[in-house]
Amino acid sequence: MLTLKQSRRLNTLVVGLFAWAIALLLFFPIFWMLLTSLKTEIDAFATPPQLIFTPTLENYLQIQDRSGYFKYAWNSVTISFGATALGMLIAIPAAYSMAFYETKRTKGTLLWMLSTKMLPPVGVLVPIYLLAKQFGMLDSRAVLIIIYTLINLPILVWMIYTYFKDIPRDILEAARMDGATLMQEMVRVLLPISKGGLASTMLLSLILCWNEAFWSLNLTSSNAAPLTALIASYSSPEGLFWAKLSAVSTLACAPILIFGWISQKQLVRGLSFGAVK
Amino acid sequence: MADLKVHNLKKSFDGNDIIKGIDLDIRDREFVVFVGPSGCGKSTLLRLIAGLEEVSSGRIELDGRDITDVSPAKRDLAMVFQTYALYPHMTVRKNMSFALDLAGADKQEVARKIEAAARTLELEPLLERKPRQLSGGQRQRVAIGRAIVRNPKVFLFDEPLSNLDAALRVQMRLELSRLHQELQATMIYVTHDQVEAMTLADKVVVLNGGRIEQVGSPMELYHNPANLFVAGFLGTPKMGFLKGRASRVEASGCEVELDAGCRLFLPVSGTTLNAGDPVTLGIRPEHLNRGSEGNCQLTVKADVSERLGSDTYCHVVTGNGEQLTMRIRGDFTPRYGESLSLTLEAAHCHLFDSNGVAVGQSLQLAA
Numbered sequence: 001m002l003t004l005k006q007s008r009r010l011n012t013l014v015v016g017l018f019a020w021a022i023a024l025l026l027f028f029p030i031f032w033m034l035l036t037s038l039k040t041e042i043d044a045f046a047t048p049p050q051l052i053f054t055p056t057l058e059n060y061l062q063i064q065d066r067s068g069y070f071k072y073a074w075n076s077v078t079i080s081f082g083a084t085a086l087g088m089l090i091a092i093p094a095a096y097s098m099a100f101y102e103t104k105r106t107k108g109t110l111l112w113m114l115s116t117k118m119l120p121p122v123g124v125l126v127p128i129y130l131l132a133k134q135f136g137m138l139d140s141r142a143v144l145i146i147i148y149t150l151i152n153l154p155i156l157v158w159m160i161y162t163y164f165k166d167i168p169r170d171i172l173e174a175a176r177m178d179g180a181t182l183m184q185e186m187v188r189v190l191l192p193i194s195k196g197g198l199a200s201t202m203l204l205s206l207i208l209c210w211n212e213a214f215w216s217l218n219l220t221s222s223n224a225a226p227l228t229a230l231i232a233s234y235s236s237p238e239g240l241f242w243a244k245l246s247a248v249s250t251l252a253c254a255p256i257l258i259f260g261w262i263s264q265k266q267l268v269r270g271l272s273f274g275a276v277k
Numbered sequence: 278m279a280d281l282k283v284h285n286l287k288k289s290f291d292g293n294d295i296i297k298g299i300d301l302d303i304r305d306r307e308f309v310v311f312v313g314p315s316g317c318g319k320s321t322l323l324r325l326i327a328g329l330e331e332v333s334s335g336r337i338e339l340d341g342r343d344i345t346d347v348s349p350a351k352r353d354l355a356m357v358f359q360t361y362a363l364y365p366h367m368t369v370r371k372n373m374s375f376a377l378d379l380a381g382a383d384k385q386e387v388a389r390k391i392e393a394a395a396r397t398l399e400l401e402p403l404l405e406r407k408p409r410q411l412s413g414g415q416r417q418r419v420a421i422g423r424a425i426v427r428n429p430k431v432f433l434f435d436e437p438l439s440n441l442d443a444a445l446r447v448q449m450r451l452e453l454s455r456l457h458q459e460l461q462a463t464m465i466y467v468t469h470d471q472v473e474a475m476t477l478a479d480k481v482v483v484l485n486g487g488r489i490e491q492v493g494s495p496m497e498l499y500h501n502p503a504n505l506f507v508a509g510f511l512g513t514p515k516m517g518f519l520k521g522r523a524s525r526v527e528a529s530g531c532e533v534e535l536d537a538g539c540r541l542f543l544p545v546s547g548t549t550l551n552a553g554d555p556v557t558l559g560i561r562p563e564h565l566n567r568g569s570e571g572n573c574q575l576t577v578k579a580d581v582s583e584r585l586g587s588d589t590y591c592h593v594v595t596g597n598g599e600q601l602t603m604r605i606r607g608d609f610t611p612r613y614g615e616s617l618s619l620t621l622e623a624a625h626c627h628l629f630d631s632n633g634v635a636v637g638q639s640l641q642l643a644a
């Protein structure tokens with residue numbers, strides 16, 4: 001028989017192993033991608049896969065040479081940040097009015113907004129493509145910024161709404177009694193209090209924009225193409241260059257992974273500092 | 278100067294009338310307390326005055342100026358909330374200076390005002406702390422400080438002490454009283470605690486169901502309640518009520534025959550009663566005496582007693598099942614079920630007609 005202490009220890013061990021197994025499972029594709037990107041095309045193609053090989057940065061250099069990685073990266077950055085900024089600009093006032101001036105229809109509106117996310121994007125591809133064409137916005141960053149803003153808006157509003165909901169109304173009313181205008185109430189009281197929540201919302205929006213591939217592939221070709229389009233361009237027409245595909249994927253994921261990792265630490269701090277009570 | 282006038286103020290939420298026509302006149306430097314049972318609309322009335330709710334109809338005037346549609350920011354009123362509502366991301370100093378900063382006040386002037394308020398409220402060592410590093414009582418003081426530095430025309434308080442423990446509440450009550458004396462400011466204070474109402478107020482406004490039941494000084498309300506509601510609401514333990522009917526009405530008073538089985542003559546003047554009308558007689562616990570000397574004797578059965586040391590509150594039941602509370606000396610405790618003789622002091626009885634409205638005038642203050 002195990003003593004209580006022993007069985008507890010065993011429990012912790014099992015749970016720990018399980019967690020590690022899942023973490024490895026999730027991490028493995030990324031690890032394999034990184035590994036493959038450092039191989040030559042021949043090594044990458046070998047069966048069985050080789051674990052021991054001479055690493056090379058050749059693939060990375062070729063990508064920059066052939067396609068100009070930084071142009072795509074810059075597009076990704078401007079589009080993601082642009083759409084996030086625009087989205088926040090619309091979502092914050094929307095969430096404010098829903099959280100603090102709730103009406104009978106508020107809950108319904110929120111659900112309806114979220115339900116638009118259930119529509120398959122391909123269902124509206126043709127009308128949106130035609131609209132973009134009409135306005136001469138095909139292959140422009142502006143069109144992606146607008147589309148990304150719109151598709152992420154329901155999530156942004158919903159998230160910010162839940163953060164605002166946690167803020168006691170009294171605090172805003174106190175600011176109003178103290179002579180704050182609506183703008184001052186928002187900028188000097190509401191936003192600082194909810195900065196942790198707003199930051200995580202922004203991070204999520206950035207990640208969603210960064211990884212979006214459907215619209216970027218369909219609405220851009222060269223000028224405004226972000227990194228997702230760059231990856232796609234390596235996958236089909238040039239045959240199976242696994243090592244280069246891995247390298248370009250690594251390059252596409254790396255910035256947002258690193259950014260996310262750094263800001264996560266800030267976020268945790270921000271969240272615990274922003275506590276209301 | 279701060280004269281606040283409210284004319285026929287009404288407010289409804291989604292078709293429910295919550296405030297049903299309030300007329301009120303609050304004079305400069307008065308300490309006015311709104312008191313009433315939960316849900317009667319005290320907070321709503323205060324928020325209407327603050328401008329945090331829009332009025333449905335009626336008018337609010339401050340110093341002769343119509344402020345009914347003025348935004349709360351421009352009314353020059355300060356409010357202290359039940360939840361304190363401090364800005365969690367600002368230090369105590371910033372919390373207090375926020376309003377002045379917004380108004381673009383001179384930096385040195387602001388600093389001076391904050392020092393002064395901090396000294397009054399003993400907040401000096403806490404100025405650089407954030408609200409979450411403060412205790413409930415300290416937060417409350419910061420909330421009051423935030424109001425003081427603005428030097429507003431009227432202070433509004435919505436149950437500011439109800440989140441504090443009993444001892445702190447008593448202490449803060451005294452501090453508020455002192456503050457009112459020092460600042461000579463007009464204050465409106467909402468509470469459901471009648472002890473706070475009695476001790477703090479110059480003028481008590483008793484609200485019930487969105488209407489004013491009575492307005493007056495604490496002693497007026499205590500000694501001359503205008504109706505059964507006010508009579509039963511103010512005073513602990515509650516006033517006891519006995520049913521009966523008017524058996525003889527004269528110019529100098531009225532003889533009442535109680536269902537509990539005794540008859541007494543009440544010196545109420547100006548009654549509109551007719552002989553035979555049903556009435557309710559009210560008597561406070563301190564005006565019931567043990568013994569058999571007196572003009573109205575009741576035989577009652579002792580229910581439970583509450584011993585407070587100095588006094589004992591003895592709950593008794595009359596022969597016909599009506600309940601009374603009697604305040605007696607602390608060294609006497611009747612046994613449960615014991616039979617007692619009581620007398621009522623006729624001079625201190627209140628008489629109410631069948632609508633619950635006080636009949637005539639009962640005995641006057643400190644007579």
Ligand SMILES: Nc1ncnc2c1ncn2[C@@H]1O[C@H](COP(=O)(O)OP(=O)(O)OP(=O)(O)O)[C@@H](O)[C@H]1O
Binds near residue numbers: 290295318320469
């Ligand atoms: N924003 C609102 N929407 C709908 N009904 C409301 C609103 N605010 C208050 N009420 C209703 O108005 C009534 C009075 O509320 P109020 O808060 O003024 O009561 P109160 O006298 O302050 O009570 P308490 O002592 O419990 O604080 C209640 O029945 C409440 O449900």
Ligand SMILES: [Mg+2]
Binds near residue numbers: 319
């Ligand atoms: Mg209230």
